[in-house]
Structure formats: C-alpha cells, structure tokens
Amino acid sequence: MVRLIAKSPFARQLPVEIAGITITEVAPDPVTSVAPYRGQEAAAGAALSVLGLGWPEPGQTQADGAARIVWAGRSMALLMGVRPPEGLEARAALVDQTGAFAMVALSGPAIDEVLARLVPVDLRLPVFPVGATRRTLIGHMTGSVTRTAEDTIEIAVMRSMGETLLHDLTRAIGVWSARP
Amino acid sequence: MRIDGHGRIGTAPLGFTFDGKRYEGREGDTLASALLANGAALVGRSFKYHRPRGILTAGSEEPNALVSVGQGASAIPNTRATVQELYDGLVARSQNRFPTLKHDLMAVNDLMAPFLGAGFYYKTFMWPRGFWEKLYEPVIRHAAGLGSLASDYDHEVNEKAFAHCDLLVIGAGPAGLMAALAAGRxxxxxxxADENDRMGGRLLAEVEDIDGVEAxxxxxxxxxxxxxxxxxxLMTRTTVTGAYDQGTFGALERVARHLPPGGDAPRECFWRISARASILAAGALERPIAFPDNDRPGVMMAGAVRAYLNRWGVAPGRRVTVFANNDxxxxxxxxxxxxxxxVAGVIDVREDAAPGGDFPVFAGAEVVGTTGRHALEHITIRYQGSTRNIRTDCLAMSGGWNPTVHLTCHMNGRPVWNDDIASFVPAPGAIPGxxxxxxxxxxxxxxxxxxxxLRAAGAALSALEQKAPDIPVPEAEGRDYAIRPFWLVEGKGRKWLDFQNxxxxxxxRLAAQENFRSVEHMKRYxxxxxxxxxxxSSNVAALAVLADATGRAIPETGTTTFRPPYSPVAIAAxxxxxxGMGFAPRRLTPSDGALRAMGAPMIEVGLWYRPSYVPKADETTWQEACDREVRQVREAVGVVDVSTLGKIDIQGPDAAELLDFVYANTFSTLKVGRVRYGIMLREDGHVMDDGTTARLGEHHYVMTTTTAAAGQVMRHLELALQVWRPDLDVRIASVTDAWAQFSVAGPRARELLNTLLDDPTDDATMPYMGCGAVRVGGVEGRLFRISFSGEMAYEIAVPVDYGESLFRLLSSQAEVMGGCTYGMEALNVMRLEKxxxxxxxxxxxxTAFDVGMDRLVSRKKVCVGQAAAARPGLTDPGRERLVGLKPVRPGDALSAGAFLFDRDAEPVRSNAxxxxxxxxxxxxxxxxxxxxFLKRGPDRHGEVVRFVDHLRGTDFLCEICEPVFFDPDGGRLRG
Structure with a gap:
C-alpha cells in the first residue's frame, strides 16, 4: 500500500523572526466548517456543548483545551482541533476544511502596528480583545484575524495564497522596522 | 544671509548642491532656507512664460520653488523647496528651463505674452487646420507640464497603513496643541498630525510669549x-490630504524624505485614518497683493520673511521693504x-497705518512696479501723489490671511465669506464630526x-461622550486683526495672481469680458x-478681480471648491x-513546486499559476512539447493538476432544488454516485458558467465551476439563497482550496490509478460519469470519472495537505507507463479536438442556443435566466452560432480573434x-x-469562408465544420 505524505502550507518555512516579531505556523487538525440549517443554531450550540463550546456570536471565538470554534461569517463557524461531535451532523452542514487555510500566528511587542500595514479594521486591544475575530482583508486577500493573546494575532487566508501572505507580512515587518 | 545669534535650528553644517553648484546649510534648514541663506534668489522659471522666479513662501503652499530632488530613477520632480528638509549630500535641480536657470531659451514665451493669454489655444494656432494635430498640439504639449520623470523603474520602497482613533487633530499650532492637550488629558x-517636521505651527516663526515664556x-x-x-x-511630517465619508481621512507621511535615498526606510507612508471625531486646526495662509511685476525673485510673503528670520535665522535680503494692508x-x-x-520702508495702503519702529512708514501708498530680472533691485511706489524708487532686494508683501478651509470642502461643502476678516471661513457642519x-x-x-x-476639544469630547478637563487658557497676545481689503494696484505691467500657472x-478680466462670468468657468478658461x-495663494484675489469685473460682491460671485489631495501625493505611496508581483495575490496549486522544478513555464489564469507545458530537455518550442503531450495522453496516460477549478460543497434538504434553480438543465434526477455536466445562465439569459456537479450523498453535492468564474458562481449562489430563494434550506461552502485534484487521462488511466488506490477501480464499480469515495494509503479521497480530454479519464481528489505527495507519485508512475505530466496548451488542444x-x-x-446547448435548458422547471433566454432576439437562427474551423491549406495556422467573411466579400467590419x-x-x-461563431453556423457546414486576422496580417480560406474533430461518438470516453 502506498503512503501519502502530508504537508502543511508553511512546512519547513516557519517559524521565522524578523525585527523582534515571530511568525509561526498554525495548522489545526482537523478543521471543519459548520453551517447550521435553518433554525438550528441553538441546537448546533447544544451539540457542541459536549466539547465545552457553544455557537459563537459574530466576531467571537470560544476555546476549551484543544477544541476551538471561530465565527467565520454569516451563519458559519470553523471548528478546530477536534472532530465534530455526535449529533452535529443532523443540525448543520459539515465540511472538512483541514489544510484549506494558510494560518500563521504573529507574536511580538508591536504586532498591532505591523498589522496596521495590511489590515483595515480596528485592531486596538480594547476594541479587538483576546478571543475576538474579524473577517477582513489582509493586503489584497480576504481572510480572518483573531487575537489569541495580548501580543499574539492569528491570521488565516486561503491556502493557495499562503506564499503571498508570507511575502506581505515579511515586507510589512521589514519596511516598518526600517523606519528612522 | 544668515544672521548670527538668530534662528531656532541646529548648527551642524550640511553640504548640498543646487543646479550643480555646492552650498552649505545647517541641520534644521529646509532647502529654501538654505538657498536664501546663501543668497540664491533665483530658483525656477514660471510654467508658461518662463519668468525668473524666487521663493515666495515658507510652507507647502509654495508655487514657485518647485525643484527636482535626488538623481536618476529616485529623483522626485516638483518638490517644494520650502518643504524639503535639508540633508547632507542633497542634490537638487531647478525645472522648466533650458539650458540653464539663468539663461532659459524658453523665456521667449514672455515676449510672446500678448499671444499667449488665457484661452489662447481657442483663438490662435487655428490655421492651417491640419497643423493643429500635426504640429501645434504636439509642440504645446511638449512645452507644457512641469518637471520630468525618469523612465527607469523607481525601486524606492513606500508604505501604506491604517490607523484608528477617537479624535484626529489636524495641525499642531496653538489651537491644535490646546485641543490635543485637552483631549489627551x-x-x-x-x-x-502636522505636515511640518516640528510641531508648533506659527509659534515656531513668531517673536511672542505664552505664559511668560517664548512661544x-x-x-x-x-x-x-x-x-x-x-x-x-504624534505624527509629524504628516499632511492630512483628504476628508472622506464617515470619519475617514487620507494622510501622507514623509517618512524618510529628509534622509539620503537608497536606505531601507520607506520614503513615504500613505495613511487611511478612521476617526470618530476631528478638529481642523490647520491655520491660515497669507495671500499676496497683485501689483505690476509682483513676481520677481525677492518678492515674498511677509509672514514667510519673518519665519525665515525667526525660525531659520536667515534674512532673505539686506534692504527689506514691506507692502501691506494690515497690521x-x-x-x-x-x-x-x-x-x-x-528696513528700507513699510508701504501700507491704509492712510491710518501707524508708524512704529526704526524705519519709514509710507501710509496710504502703493507699490506700482519693480525692477530686477533675476533678483529684485528696486520697487517704485506711489505716495502722496508722486512716485519714487526705493532700492530693495526683498519685498515682503501681505494682502491678509486666508483660513485654511480646504479639507472642509472635500465633501462638497463651500466656504462662507466673512466680511470682518475679508476672507472665507468653513461652513459649519461641512464635514460631519x-x-x-x-x-x-x-x-x-x-x-x-x-x-x-479648547472650545473645539470640549465640543469633540462631548460628542464622544467623554468629560473635558479643566484647563486654564495660557496668557498670550490678543491683538485685533486690523485689515483693509485690498486686492490689486492698477497700472502698467502684468499683475500676477496664480504664480504656478x-x-x-x-x-x-478677459474671461469676464468673453462671458465666462461664473467662477467655475473663469477657473477653467x-x-x-x-x-x-x-x-x-490666488483663489481669493482672483475671485475679487472677477467680482469687480462682473459688478458683484465677492460672496455673490461664489467660490470654487477644493478636492483631495490637499498637497500632491505620489501614486507610489x-x-x-x-x-510588480505585489499587484495581486498569487494562488499556487499543490503541484506548483514540483512543476517549477520540472522546468514548466507557469502562466497566469486569473490569480492562479498553471503550467503552460512541461518540456523535455531536448524540446525547444512550446509546440514540440504540446504535440508530444497530446500524443502521450491519447496513447498512454497524462496527469494534470485541476485543483484550480472552483469546488462548492452543497448540503441540505433543499440542495437538489437549488441546483435545479441555478442550472439550466435538471439535477434533481441525478442519482447518488453520479456526475452530470450543467450550464448556468445569468438572469439575462446568457451563459454564465459551465461545469459538473456530483451527488455524493442523499443531500450532499459538490459543484465544480471553471477556474476563472469560481468567485462569480459562489456569489451567484449566495444571491440565489439570500435574495431569490430564501425559502431553500441549503448551506454552501467553498472547498476549492480544501482539495487537491488531479486529472488522470488516457487509455492507461485506470491502470495508473490502480497502482495507488487502496481498492482498485473498474468500469463496473465506476462507469463513465460515476463518482465515489476512495482511499489512497488510508487517506479518504474522492474519485470522479469525468473527462475534458475525450480520453478515458478520472479526477482524483485528496485533502490538500496530501496533494503534492499524490501528484509526485502520479507523475513518476505516468512516466514509467510512457505517459507524462501535461500543461494548459495540450489540455486546450485536446478539448478543442473534442x-x-x-x-x-x-x-x-x-446563449445556450448559440453554443448548441438549447436542449439543455429544461422547459419542465424554472431556472435563473430561463425567461430572458427565450426572448425573440436570442433565438434568431441568424445569430452567430458555434462552429468548427479547419484551414483549407493544412499548413495555415489559425489564430483566435480573427474574423470570418464570405469568401468573396471585402474583409471590412460591416461584412463580418x-x-x-x-x-x-x-x-x-x-x-x-x-x-x-458564425451567422447561421450549423447550417453552413462544408462552406468555405475567408479567415482574416487584421492584427496579425493573415488572410486565407477555412472550412466550416461540425465543432467536434475527434471521436464524435465518445467511444474512447467510455473505455
């Protein structure tokens, strides 16, 4: 029997550190998009409770151990790190999205300033606290930004655009850090 | 000249050159202050008449001292010398002169002035008629324009960024500083934000105290x-360039223009600032007086002269005169x-101008002329009935001050005339917030x-629902603004208003005379x-002249509006x-790395990169590779990455009904484990996209779209679900990037696949147009038996993390079997053959009718575009309809974009x-x-037509035929 080798979007390219900012790959496994059928959001939330999670409000994430659920748009969320629980399949359309996103975590003292080069939404801590998520642009790419710690923001774009994300982040950090 | 002991800048010396001549300046100088310190009065030539010009102001409003700073590809034209901070080694050059600033041949334009008045090109250069396009216009165009751009690519780096705040204060003079202090506390x-490198506004330029200390x-x-x-x-060197909707502002920060070029620092940063409230404290700009020959080098604004003296320690002249209408x-x-x-004299137009100081004051006098070609030498004044000359090398003029209202006009507001200050002030509420x-x-x-x-900060804080702190107003000068409106001195000689144009x-006056009486017309004329x-520097005075010429008051005459940007912004910022490559995101397939390593040239397909062909070492042209790839696929097997096609996961109780609604043909009859080809129409009845949809489960489908239309189809489905059919309980998700998908095509396709599948597939378990789950090395994947090449073919999909691995295995096994990895050229040839x-x-x-798929549009159900597609004009048999083409002479190469004509017709547009x-x-x-596409195409098979490609210059005969050239019965597909 043949054996296929799995490769994450940034395999062997990350982590890197530039000007005090660290870029690390985030590759949750599995990732499932969850889209409740009509009127089934509450029921979907109930099904998720066995994981210690509920249905996230817009702009919200919830986490419990390895399990994380991230709001991802109109009536849609991404469940990461665990398989979908029993009973969810009847309430929502489940689609495997493992590997479909190129995700990185940006850590460091001035990540808000650096990301201000690429992201148009307000990322100031009071307005974008730990656990908040936004669907927005990163440069020219649609994607999401999520604050996972005071000094850490996760960025996710379509997997096929991963190289562009890395290029844009590297450029932004480099040019910003070269300011006199 | 530099005045020792004066100035508020550093002393460290900096060297620079202007027009090749070396000078020395000081740290903290602008190029303008350094030039004035060195007595270099002549800095440019005016736009139209090439008159010698000097520095007029000390700020970004400067109209004369436009120079080119830097060298080669990174030189920046039209830089205002008053804004450019000096750095060691700065190289600057004057513009708009040939061959030199002092001896400019184009100054002949000044002699031709009577022929070059406003709107001259509507009255002259009319004859002979043909000469306008051939001679006059090119010459005028060549002479026009200010500054020049290097034709080399500029590699200087710039930045763009976003910022958010509660309060944006624009301008850091006394008003802005107090507002920021109150809001900050x-x-x-x-x-x-302030456009200057230092904050303080006019306090940096004046001699006065605040709270007992120097301002x-x-x-x-x-x-x-x-x-x-x-x-x-605090953002210094930051000009707020525009006010836009909902508290959005554009701003340009000069990050490194005060440093030598070539470093890593970004030259400029363009900001978009989102502010919940804003305060415009941008100060005021002094305006000139129009009198004969008021544009000589050495004629400057009075406020600028004392800014050069007090801030930079530079006196722009040794014998200075002042001409004013205000205290x-x-x-x-x-x-x-x-x-x-x-100070050789103060010439004040007001009879009651107070004397004051160790210099003569000529009250009730006017300046009626000046002399000195490259530098001011004398002024002539009219005083108490007679004229006299005063020797002077610098005339500091002031017609009063104009509040800097520009940003308040950016959302269509017009400023309001205020008689007390004889100027315009912003209309209240012109910019919300x-x-x-x-x-x-x-x-x-x-x-x-x-x-x-302080008041403005209080108002802004109140709107932000925050409490304003108690701050005492510091003690400062509070003298009245004593002014008598005065716009121009009549007399012989041109009285300049707009120095830059x-x-x-x-x-x-000519514009008014020719009935261009509205300010909008006067401006453009x-x-x-x-x-x-x-x-x-010219709007208000020009308005006053127009008002006078048309017998109206200034407020009646109106004003033109201002538009962003407040000062020029480089597109590079x-x-x-x-x-370059940053123009758009690049989308790379799972096989991208492997293909590039194979030497495949990659081409852009939308945002994706796909291989054009995969050359063997001895192949030198694309066609060699393409021919070989087609042969290998049809004789053995070929592998191509088709991950780029849009893939949309569709689930829910009403999924089948959605498909029937968006597809022209029927999908609700599709069985589990089967795939069907479908076409999708737009609302207007034209074909939007085609693709296949597979039924994987009871209520589970996967739709594929073409690569280019994936986003469009996704939006179309969202529109259908959210707007047209909100009654449908369906959920959709893009899975284009979630699956790596490869087409394996050719007589040995199944054989190749079975070397990798955990459980071999055969014609019984998966007939043509079947689909189902498979496993590769325990990894769950999907198999679809569909073909775009016309050969027996499958598409195999695995989760994208395994894509590269599967691709490399397929590629190498294909080679063993006498097959290959192929690219877009071969893919295109094979689909054309079919x-x-x-x-x-x-x-x-x-429409579906045009491509011969009219029978696919089901009449038994309603779908998007069905009604519109049935409109009479869209079903006329005379329409251009799909045909195949073969050259009559086998060696002729066809080209896309060519037109078809009846064989004896003249190949012109009307005969197409x-x-x-x-x-x-x-x-x-x-x-x-x-x-x-050919009119009545399907009825003309066998006819010979004329094929003409006007762009490439080809012209030969072609035969019209059935649009299928190979295996029309599809026997090879079914294996």
Missing part, C-alpha cells in the same frame, strides 16, 4: 507632556529691524487660537487655481506594496460573418483546428 485616543518653548513644553501620554500619538505685516519690519537688518478651530476658523490672535482649541489680472497648489467549450466560447455574450474564439495545433489531425 481626558483620556481619549488622540492622533495629532516656541511653550509649545515644546506641551509636546513633552503629549509625548508622555500613552493615548496620544500683522508690520511685525516683519519690527523683527528685521530688531535683528539689525535694514469635524470642529474647526483657531486661524482655520478665522481667529487670528494667539489668545483666540488657544481659546478656540502664470495667470494674471488681465486674464481674469484661465487655469487659475488649477495647478498643484489648487490656487492656495498610495500603491505601496502593490507594485469540441468542449471554455470561457473563450462562453465569453458573456452567448463571425469570429474565431479558440485555436490549437492538433497533432491528432495533423493541422490547426479552431472554434468560432
């Missing part, structure tokens, strides 16, 4: 406190005299500015106010990061019978083949 998130020191104290507040952000300008004379500079404070609102004393800054009083300074259409054919203006959409060289048939 109140705890609001404040951004204080510029007081400013520094405030700034020290502001720097210590974590909620206040404020007298400060220039007093400051100069106190510094030991000779913006307060205007200080001189920008028409308050000119320092005391009034400080108070007004060379417009003078007579031009305005004379070009007054249309230069890069948007008329900052707005597009920072988006040049007559399969792509977006080259369904280009947005064809059709056009060619796709072509390719077919090794299977031994000649080129193509698809195209």
């Amino acid at each position: 109140a705890g609001a998130d404040v951004i204080l 510029h020191d007081w400013a520094e104290e405030v700034l020290t406190e502001l720097r210590g507040l974590p909620n206040v952000r 404020d300008a007298h400060r220039t004379a007093r400051d100069l005299a106190a510094a030991g500079v000779t 913006m307060e205007v404070a200080g001189a920008a609102a028409g308050h000119f004393s320092t005391d009034a500015c400080l108070r007004d800054g 060379d417009v003078h009083v007579k031009d305005i 004379t070009t007054q106010g249309m230069a890069t300074d948007q008329g900052k 707005m597009g920072a990061g988006a040049e 007559g399969f259409i792509t977006h080259a054919e369904i280009h947005g203006r064809v 019978q059709g056009y060619v959409t796709s072509v390719g060289p077919s090794p299977t048939l031994g000649h080129w083949i193509g698809l195209g």
Whole structure:
C-alpha cells in the first residue's frame, strides 16, 4: 500500500523572526466548517456543548483545551482541533476544511502596528480583545484575524495564497522596522 | 544671509548642491532656507512664460520653488523647496528651463505674452487646420507640464497603513496643541498630525510669549507632556490630504524624505485614518497683493520673511521693504529691524497705518512696479501723489490671511465669506464630526487660537461622550486683526495672481469680458487655481478681480471648491506594496513546486499559476512539447493538476432544488454516485458558467465551476439563497482550496490509478460519469470519472495537505507507463479536438442556443435566466452560432480573434460573418483546428469562408465544420 505524505502550507518555512516579531505556523487538525440549517443554531450550540463550546456570536471565538470554534461569517463557524461531535451532523452542514487555510500566528511587542500595514479594521486591544475575530482583508486577500493573546494575532487566508501572505507580512515587518 | 545669534535650528553644517553648484546649510534648514541663506534668489522659471522666479513662501503652499530632488530613477520632480528638509549630500535641480536657470531659451514665451493669454489655444494656432494635430498640439504639449520623470523603474520602497482613533487633530499650532492637550488629558485616543517636521505651527516663526515664556518653548513644553501620554500619538511630517465619508481621512507621511535615498526606510507612508471625531486646526495662509511685476525673485510673503528670520535665522535680503494692508505685516519690519537688518520702508495702503519702529512708514501708498530680472533691485511706489524708487532686494508683501478651509470642502461643502476678516471661513457642519478651530476658523490672535482649541476639544469630547478637563487658557497676545481689503494696484505691467500657472489680472478680466462670468468657468478658461497648489495663494484675489469685473460682491460671485489631495501625493505611496508581483495575490496549486522544478513555464489564469507545458530537455518550442503531450495522453496516460477549478460543497434538504434553480438543465434526477455536466445562465439569459456537479450523498453535492468564474458562481449562489430563494434550506461552502485534484487521462488511466488506490477501480464499480469515495494509503479521497480530454479519464481528489505527495507519485508512475505530466496548451488542444467549450466560447455574450446547448435548458422547471433566454432576439437562427474551423491549406495556422467573411466579400467590419474564439495545433489531425461563431453556423457546414486576422496580417480560406474533430461518438470516453 502506498503512503501519502502530508504537508502543511508553511512546512519547513516557519517559524521565522524578523525585527523582534515571530511568525509561526498554525495548522489545526482537523478543521471543519459548520453551517447550521435553518433554525438550528441553538441546537448546533447544544451539540457542541459536549466539547465545552457553544455557537459563537459574530466576531467571537470560544476555546476549551484543544477544541476551538471561530465565527467565520454569516451563519458559519470553523471548528478546530477536534472532530465534530455526535449529533452535529443532523443540525448543520459539515465540511472538512483541514489544510484549506494558510494560518500563521504573529507574536511580538508591536504586532498591532505591523498589522496596521495590511489590515483595515480596528485592531486596538480594547476594541479587538483576546478571543475576538474579524473577517477582513489582509493586503489584497480576504481572510480572518483573531487575537489569541495580548501580543499574539492569528491570521488565516486561503491556502493557495499562503506564499503571498508570507511575502506581505515579511515586507510589512521589514519596511516598518526600517523606519528612522 | 544668515544672521548670527538668530534662528531656532541646529548648527551642524550640511553640504548640498543646487543646479550643480555646492552650498552649505545647517541641520534644521529646509532647502529654501538654505538657498536664501546663501543668497540664491533665483530658483525656477514660471510654467508658461518662463519668468525668473524666487521663493515666495515658507510652507507647502509654495508655487514657485518647485525643484527636482535626488538623481536618476529616485529623483522626485516638483518638490517644494520650502518643504524639503535639508540633508547632507542633497542634490537638487531647478525645472522648466533650458539650458540653464539663468539663461532659459524658453523665456521667449514672455515676449510672446500678448499671444499667449488665457484661452489662447481657442483663438490662435487655428490655421492651417491640419497643423493643429500635426504640429501645434504636439509642440504645446511638449512645452507644457512641469518637471520630468525618469523612465527607469523607481525601486524606492513606500508604505501604506491604517490607523484608528477617537479624535484626529489636524495641525499642531496653538489651537491644535490646546485641543490635543485637552483631549489627551481626558483620556481619549488622540492622533495629532502636522505636515511640518516640528510641531508648533506659527509659534515656531513668531517673536511672542505664552505664559511668560517664548512661544516656541511653550509649545515644546506641551509636546513633552503629549509625548508622555500613552493615548496620544504624534505624527509629524504628516499632511492630512483628504476628508472622506464617515470619519475617514487620507494622510501622507514623509517618512524618510529628509534622509539620503537608497536606505531601507520607506520614503513615504500613505495613511487611511478612521476617526470618530476631528478638529481642523490647520491655520491660515497669507495671500499676496497683485501689483505690476509682483513676481520677481525677492518678492515674498511677509509672514514667510519673518519665519525665515525667526525660525531659520536667515534674512532673505539686506534692504527689506514691506507692502501691506494690515497690521500683522508690520511685525516683519519690527523683527528685521530688531535683528539689525535694514528696513528700507513699510508701504501700507491704509492712510491710518501707524508708524512704529526704526524705519519709514509710507501710509496710504502703493507699490506700482519693480525692477530686477533675476533678483529684485528696486520697487517704485506711489505716495502722496508722486512716485519714487526705493532700492530693495526683498519685498515682503501681505494682502491678509486666508483660513485654511480646504479639507472642509472635500465633501462638497463651500466656504462662507466673512466680511470682518475679508476672507472665507468653513461652513459649519461641512464635514460631519469635524470642529474647526483657531486661524482655520478665522481667529487670528494667539489668545483666540488657544481659546478656540479648547472650545473645539470640549465640543469633540462631548460628542464622544467623554468629560473635558479643566484647563486654564495660557496668557498670550490678543491683538485685533486690523485689515483693509485690498486686492490689486492698477497700472502698467502684468499683475500676477496664480504664480504656478502664470495667470494674471488681465486674464481674469478677459474671461469676464468673453462671458465666462461664473467662477467655475473663469477657473477653467484661465487655469487659475488649477495647478498643484489648487490656487492656495490666488483663489481669493482672483475671485475679487472677477467680482469687480462682473459688478458683484465677492460672496455673490461664489467660490470654487477644493478636492483631495490637499498637497500632491505620489501614486507610489498610495500603491505601496502593490507594485510588480505585489499587484495581486498569487494562488499556487499543490503541484506548483514540483512543476517549477520540472522546468514548466507557469502562466497566469486569473490569480492562479498553471503550467503552460512541461518540456523535455531536448524540446525547444512550446509546440514540440504540446504535440508530444497530446500524443502521450491519447496513447498512454497524462496527469494534470485541476485543483484550480472552483469546488462548492452543497448540503441540505433543499440542495437538489437549488441546483435545479441555478442550472439550466435538471439535477434533481441525478442519482447518488453520479456526475452530470450543467450550464448556468445569468438572469439575462446568457451563459454564465459551465461545469459538473456530483451527488455524493442523499443531500450532499459538490459543484465544480471553471477556474476563472469560481468567485462569480459562489456569489451567484449566495444571491440565489439570500435574495431569490430564501425559502431553500441549503448551506454552501467553498472547498476549492480544501482539495487537491488531479486529472488522470488516457487509455492507461485506470491502470495508473490502480497502482495507488487502496481498492482498485473498474468500469463496473465506476462507469463513465460515476463518482465515489476512495482511499489512497488510508487517506479518504474522492474519485470522479469525468473527462475534458475525450480520453478515458478520472479526477482524483485528496485533502490538500496530501496533494503534492499524490501528484509526485502520479507523475513518476505516468512516466514509467510512457505517459507524462501535461500543461494548459495540450489540455486546450485536446478539448478543442473534442469540441468542449471554455470561457473563450462562453465569453458573456452567448446563449445556450448559440453554443448548441438549447436542449439543455429544461422547459419542465424554472431556472435563473430561463425567461430572458427565450426572448425573440436570442433565438434568431441568424445569430452567430458555434462552429468548427479547419484551414483549407493544412499548413495555415489559425489564430483566435480573427474574423470570418464570405469568401468573396471585402474583409471590412460591416461584412463580418463571425469570429474565431479558440485555436490549437492538433497533432491528432495533423493541422490547426479552431472554434468560432458564425451567422447561421450549423447550417453552413462544408462552406468555405475567408479567415482574416487584421492584427496579425493573415488572410486565407477555412472550412466550416461540425465543432467536434475527434471521436464524435465518445467511444474512447467510455473505455
């Protein structure tokens, strides 16, 4: 029997550190998009409770151990790190999205300033606290930004655009850090 | 000349060159102050008449001293010398002159002045008629324009960024500083922006005290406190360039233009700032007086002269005169005299101008002329009935001050005339959420500015629902603004208004005379106010002249509006990061790395990169590779990455009904484990996209779209679900990037797959157009038996993380079997041989009927576009319809984009019978083949038509045929 080798979007390219900012790959496994059928959001939330999670409000994430659920748009969320629980399949359309996103975590003292080069939404801590998520642009790419710690923001774009994300982040950090 | 002991800048010397000559300046100088310190009065030639010009102002409103800074590809034209901070080794050059600044041949234009008045090109250069396009216009165009651009690519780096705040304070003079202080102490998130490298505004240029200390020191104290507040952000060198909807502002920060080029620092940063409230404290700009020959080098603004003296320690002349209609300008004379500079006289138009100081004051006098070609030498004044000459090398003029209202006009507001200050002030509420404070609102004393800054902060904080702190107003001068409106001195000689576009009083009067009486018409007819300074120094005076010429008061005459940007913005800054490869995101497939390593040239398909062909070492042309790939696929097996096609996961109880609604043909009859081809129409009945949809489960489908239309189809489905059919309980998700998908095609395709599948597949378990789950090395994947090549073929999909691994295995095994990895050229040839259409054919203006798929549009159900597609004009048999094309002479190469004509017709537009959409060289048939559209196409098979490609210069005969060239019965598909 043949054996296929799995490769994450940034395999062997990350982590890197530039000007005090660290870029690390985030590759949750599995990732499932969850889209409740009509009127089934509450029921979907109930099904998720066995994981210690509920249905996230817009702009919200919830986490419990390895399990994380991230709001991802109109009536849609991404469940990461665990398989979908029993009973969810009847309430929502489940689609495997493992590997479909190129995700990185940006850590460091001035990540808000650096990301201000690429992201148009307000990322100031009071307005974008730990656990908040936004669907927005990163440069020219649609994607999401999520604050996972005071000094850490996760960025996710379509997997096929991963190289562009890395290029844009590297450029932004480099040019910003070269300011006199 | 530099005055020792004066100035508020450093002393470290800096070397620079201007027009090849070396000079020395000081740290803190601008190029302008350094040139004046060195006595270099002549800095440029005016736009139209090439008149010698000198520095007029000390700010970004400068119309004369436009120079080119830097060298080679990174040189920046039209830089205002008054804004350019000096650095060691700076190289600057004057513009708009040939061969030199002092001896400019184009000055002949000045002699031709009578023929070059406003609108001259509507009256002259009319004869002979043909000469306009051939001679006059090119010559005029060549002479026009200011500055020049290097034709090399500029590699300087720029930045773009976003910022958010509660309060944006625009301008850091006394009003702005007080406002920022109040809001900062109140705890609001404040951004204080100033276009200068130092904050303080006019306090840096004046001799006065605030709270008992020198005003510029007081400013520094405030700034020290502001720097210590974590909620206040100071942005120097930052010009707020535009006010836009909902509290959005554009701003340009000159990050490194005060440093030598070639470093890593970004040259500029273009900001978009989102502010919940804003305060415009942008100050006021002094305006000139129009008198004969008022544009000589050495004629300057009075406020600028004392800024050069007090801030930079430079006296722009040794014998200075002042010409004014207001008290404020007298400060220039007093400051100069106190510094030991000779003041040869103050000429004040007001009879009651007060004497004051160690210099003569000519009350009730006017300047009626000047002399000195490359530098001012004398002025002539009319005083008490007679004229006299005064020897002077610098005339400091002031017609009063104009509040800097520009930003308040950016959302269509027009400013309001204020008789008390004889100038325009902003209309209240012109920009929602913006307060205007200080001189920008028409308050000119320092005391009034400080108070007004506090008031504005209070209003802004109140709107932000925050509490304003109690701050006492510092003690400062509060003198009245004494002015008598005075616009021009009549007399012989041109009286300049717009220095940058060379417009003078007579031009305005001519416009009025020719009935261009509205200010909008006068502006465009004379070009007054249309230069890069948007008329900052000339608008009000020109308006006064027009008002007078048309017998109206100024408020009646109106005003033109201002548009962003406030001062010029380089496109490189707005597009920072988006040049070259940064223009758009690149989408890479799972096989991308492997293909590039194989030497495949990659081409852009939308945002994706796909291989054009995969060459063998001995192949030198694309066609060699393409021919071989087609042969290998049809004889053995080929592998191609098809991950780029859009894939949409569709689930829910009403999924089948959604498909029936968006597809023209029926999908609700599709069984589990089967795939069907479908076409999708737009609302207007034209074909939007085609693709296949597979039924994987009871209520589970996967739709594929073409690569280019994936986003469009996704949006279309969202529109269908959210707007047209909200009754449907369906959920959709894009899975284009979630699956790596490869097409394996050819007689040995199944054989190749079975070397990798955990459980082998055969014709019984998966017939043509079947689909199902499979496993590769335990990894769950999907198999679809569909073909775009016309050979027996499968598409195998695995989760994208395993894509590269699967691709490499398929590729190498294919080679063993005498097959290959192939690219887009071969893919295109094979689909052409089978007559399969792509977006080259369904280009947005064809219907299902046109491509011969009318029978696919079901009449038994309703679908998007069905009704519109049935409109009479869209079913006329005379329409251009899909046909195949073969060259009559086998060696002729077809080209897409060519037109088809009856064989004896003249190949002109009106005779066009059709056009060619796709072509390719077919090794299977031994000649080129193509698809195209021809009027009544299906009825004309066998006819010979004339094929003409006007662009490439080809013209030969073609035979019209069935749009299928190979295996029309599809036997090879079914294996």
